[in-house]
Amino acid sequence: MPAPFFFSFEGPEGAGKTSVLTAVLPEIEKIVAGPVLLTREPGGTPIAEAIRNILKSDESTGMDARTEALLFAAARRQHLQETILPALARKQTVVSDRYLDSSIAYQGYGRGLGYETVWDINQFATEGFMPDMTIYLDLPVEVGLARIQANRQDKIDRLDKEDIDFHKRVREGYLSLADRFSDRIKTINADQALDQVIADVIDSIKQYVEVHS
Numbered sequence: 001m002p003a004p005f006f007f008s009f010e011g012p013e014g015a016g017k018t019s020v021l022t023a024v025l026p027e028i029e030k031i032v033a034g035p036v037l038l039t040r041e042p043g044g045t046p047i048a049e050a051i052r053n054i055l056k057s058d059e060s061t062g063m064d065a066r067t068e069a070l071l072f073a074a075a076r077r078q079h080l081q082e083t084i085l086p087a088l089a090r091k092q093t094v095v096s097d098r099y100l101d102s103s104i105a106y107q108g109y110g111r112g113l114g115y116e117t118v119w120d121i122n123q124f125a126t127e128g129f130m131p132d133m134t135i136y137l138d139l140p141v142e143v144g145l146a147r148i149q150a151n152r153q154d155k156i157d158r159l160d161k162e163d164i165d166f167h168k169r170v171r172e173g174y175l176s177l178a179d180r181f182s183d184r185i186k187t188i189n190a191d192q193a194l195d196q197v198i199a200d201v202i203d204s205i206k207q208y209v210e211v212h213s
Contacts, residue, residue, distance in 0.1 A: 002032055002213035004088050008099035011137035012171050014144025015190045017097055023198045028095060031209050037087045040097040042075035045082040051075040065111040069118055072103050073125040080126055099131055101177050109173025110166050133208050135201055136178050137190035141167045
């Protein structure tokens with residue numbers, strides 16, 4: 001059995017992470033030949049889920065950008081300590097719907113706090129612990145927001161409601177990260193048929209595991 005891996009999935013709003021994760025999880029179990037834990041951020045533990053409720057609530061519209069960044073980092077710390085690291089210690093591969101890159105993209109770029117500020121906060125939170133591989137589902141902002149309006153009207157949260165310029169800055173952040181960490185982040189074109197996106201993701205993970213097992 002290969003060593004357990006830590007995979008994260010990233011993408012802007014409407015990128016289809018949930019649909020892709022649902023489809024690829026059974027395939028990941030086959031590829032790594034072992035158990036896989038699916039988790040999410042913010043969340044994954046009772047404490048982190050409580051923080052998630054604050055971050056997602058419409059009542060938090062007046063939240064300061066630094067407060068937001070610190071809350072995401074706090075949730076991430078608890079998630080790492082209580083869920084991710086124990087699972088890896090049990091030889092269980094972990095797949096997380098978002099991780100540190102989300103904070104860089106959304107708070108560093110989207111909120112304008114800057115890469116270094118958000119990176120430093122999260123280095124303290126994670127002690128430098130990063131995924132083995134990150135799948136970034138990329139698509140134009142206009143396409144993603146149109147998908148949300150068409151398919152997720154009942155699940156639109158506080159961040160979904162930000163203006164288009166915010167979402168464009170988020171995507172710019174993700175693309176910058178994909179360039180900076182090209183050895184870790186694999187960019188997948190999410191502006192294509194879902195079946196093809198799923199196939200591309202599975203191929204990328206399979207190639208990674210074959211090389212690193």
